Amino acid sequence: MSTFSRQDQLPSLPVPSLVETLEKYRDSASALLTADEKKRLDKEIHQFQHSELGTQLQEALEKRAATQKNWVEEWWYNLYTDIREPLAPYVSFGAVNTTYNCVEGGQLSRAADVLHHWASVWDKLRHGKWPVASSRGVTWDMDQFHNVLTSNRTPGRPRDTIDRYFKTKEDGDTPHHVIISCNGCLWKVNILNVDDDTVKSADELYNVLKVIKDNSSDETKTSVTKLTTTNRDVWRNNREDLRRISGANRTYLRDIETAILHMCLTNKNGGNDPQHLISAALQDESWFVWQDKSVCVTVYEDAQVTMQADHSNVDAIVLLQLATHVAARARKHLWQPIKTNANSHFEFPERLVFEIDESLRNSIVEADVNFYRNKKLYRAGVVDFHGYGNDLCRASKVFADTVVQFALQLAFLRAHGSFAPIYETASTRKFYHGRTETVRGCTPQFVKFANALLDNKSSKEEVKRLFDSALDAHNQFMAICMEGRGFDRHLLGLKETLSIMNKGCGPKRALPSFMTDETWKKTGGDGNFLLSTSFLGYMDGNEPGTYGFVTAMRKDGYGCFYKIGKERVTVAVSDWISTRSNLQAFSDSIIWALDALQPYITPAHKL
Incomplete structure (x- = not known):
């Protein structure tokens, strides 16, 4: 079975009934509202449910779903591509892998090995040999694996476009080059042997990378890569200026945007400190990463490796799976190629030298200033908990993911004295082109459990x-969301449908009142989640492997992205500086919360 052979057999994403969605939304919101707010919300939902507008929007959405296998797909990508802020730190995903070690003098060895294995992943996908994902016997959508490499987010107006150039061998020719950055210089490197269509060996790539490193003068001050770090409208204008100046510039931009991936060789050391590396993965130096590319890999002088990727293109779990595959195969020691430059034959790389004018030089300087200003807006760190992990949870027949979700909510409650609207991703990849649905984990059952845990008045029994009741409620909602019957995507669909209707010739109609009053944002509407979280998978044993983060959705909230091992939990956390958030207090509270939950991860008779 080839990688993409089951795509047409996948079911369409369903549209939940209006009554079902509104009931779920009301029940979820009630956990965070006062009695008066609940009464008002009940009234507003009842009015919309029985209104002509509600009926028309639902019918229009169902008609759309009848002609599109995934009715939310276009709207979901638009949510990302509408964003005008710089991709880093506002959209991009930064990741590290704990299996990489520092090797003195090992940069080129590590870079060649990593590049070869990324190219091999691309080649597996090209030949349809990457295994099809499944869960509990159900085939999952593989479209994101088709999109993950050879893609580019191109700045545009009013929104960006995600341009994908990858083709399978069956579908035709596809770009087979990568872009290497070194000292601000950009190089084009073909990764296929032209005589037999195989991926070049790590030995040959080592020699190519050595040529690049030996012939890259310091061009960091005028590197056009810096232009990609700016506001999307600013970058769009600068990109048009680059294209206007010369035909060569247009060719070079095309080379970069159609490349499989971008790799940077830097003369800095990365080190082994996870607290430093996790921040560096998202933003280190302004010339390291061509922000638009779907995958960017940075290899440091000491052979440490980080990755940055465009989160709008694919979900983090797909990126992490591929990055983990590569890291597991890359050598961890210094090695030299079998044949060196003097006695080897290899294809020389092509230098891409952009022509820039004075205006663009000034734009590069300005971009540099803004990059380092943005880098100071947020913090990121790593929380490592070693008290227990998946082994204990499995023995007690408890989902470890749910336990971590409870810990994150308890941590916020302890740090800030209030409950938080929380976003957890649920995969909808059992459906055609499925991505995610939102699990709002602050349920009424969790609120009752948390209050009882902290008031010291309730018995352990x-x-x-209450803990078991909260677990059941969370797990049931997660299952419902994975079946495409959550409510957040449906509510988005209703809003987008109304927007389309209002572009017609008829009278313009307002959003339903429950989507516009203060309870909407208070409970997480329009992305106002104080906790934005995602489970990144289980560790191989107790080694975190690849993990990373995107910044928090709200300026006064936290981003939490975690992996679970047999006897540990690792959480990448982030917040925004100069807000009411407190990364250290929240991180300490995560440890406290996981400890506090341990006594209840047991059968009742063992309390």
Whole structure:
């Protein structure tokens, strides 16, 4: 079975009933509202449910779903591509892998090995040999694997476009080059042997990379890569200026945008400190990463490796799976190629030298200033908990993911004295081109459990009963969301449908009142989640492997992205500086919360 052979057999994404969605939304929102707010919300939802507008929007959405296998796909990508802020730190995903070690003098060895294995992943996908994902016997959508490499987010107006150039061998020719950056110089490197269509060996790539490093003068001050770090409208204008100046510039931009991936060789050391590396993965130096590319890999002088990727293109879990595959195969020691430059034959790389005018030089300087200003707007760190992990949870027949979700909410409650609207991703990849649905984990059942845990008035047996009730509620909603019956995507669809209707000739109609009053944002509407979280998968044993983060959705909130091992939990956390958030207090509270939950991860009779 080839990688993409089952795509046409996948079911269409369903549209939940209006009544079902509104009931779920009301029940979820009630956990965070006062009694008066609940009464008002009940009234507003009842009015919309029985209104002509509600009926028309639902019918129009169902008609759309009848002609599109995934009715939310276009709208979901638009949510990302509408964003005008710089991709880093506002959209991009930064990741590290704990299996990489620092090797003195090992940069080119590590870079060649990593590049070869990324190219091999691309080649597996090209030949349809990457295994089809499944869960509990159900085939999952593989479209994101088709999109993950050879893609580019191109700045545009009013929104960007995600341009994908990858083709399978069956579908035709596809770009087979990568872009290497070194000292601000850009080089084009073909990764296929032209005589037999195989991926070049790490030995040959080592020699190519050595040529690049030996012939890259310091061009960092005028590197056009810096222009990609700016506001999307600013970058669009600068990109048009680059294209206007010369035909060569247009060719070079095309080379970069159609490349499989971007790799940077830097003369800095990365080190082994996870607290430093996790921040560096998202933003280190302004010339390292061509921000538009779907995958960018940075290899440091000491052979440390980080990755940055465009999160709008694919979900993080897909990126991490591929990055983990590469890291597991890359050598961890210094090695030299079998044949060196003097006695080897290889295809020389092509230098891409952009022509820039004075205006663009000034834009590069300005971009540099803004990059380092933005770099100071947020913090990121790593929380490592070694008290227990998936082994304990499995023995007690408890989902470890749900336990971590409870810990994150308890941590916020302890740090800030209030409950938080929380976003957890649920995969909808059992459906055609499925991505995610939102699990709002702050349920009424969780609120009752958390209050009982902290008030010191309830018996252990009562707290355990409430804990189990909260677990069941969370797990049931996660299952519902994975079946395409959550409510957040449906509510988005209703809003987008109304927007389309209002572009017609008829009278313009307002959003339903429950989507515009203060309860909407208070409970997470329009992305106002104080906790934006995602489970990144289980560790191989107790080694975190590849993990990373995107910044928090709200300026006063936290981003939390975690992996679970047999006896540990690792969380990448982030917040925005100069807000009410407190990364250290929240991180300390995560440890406290995981400890506090441990007594209840047992059968009731063992309390």
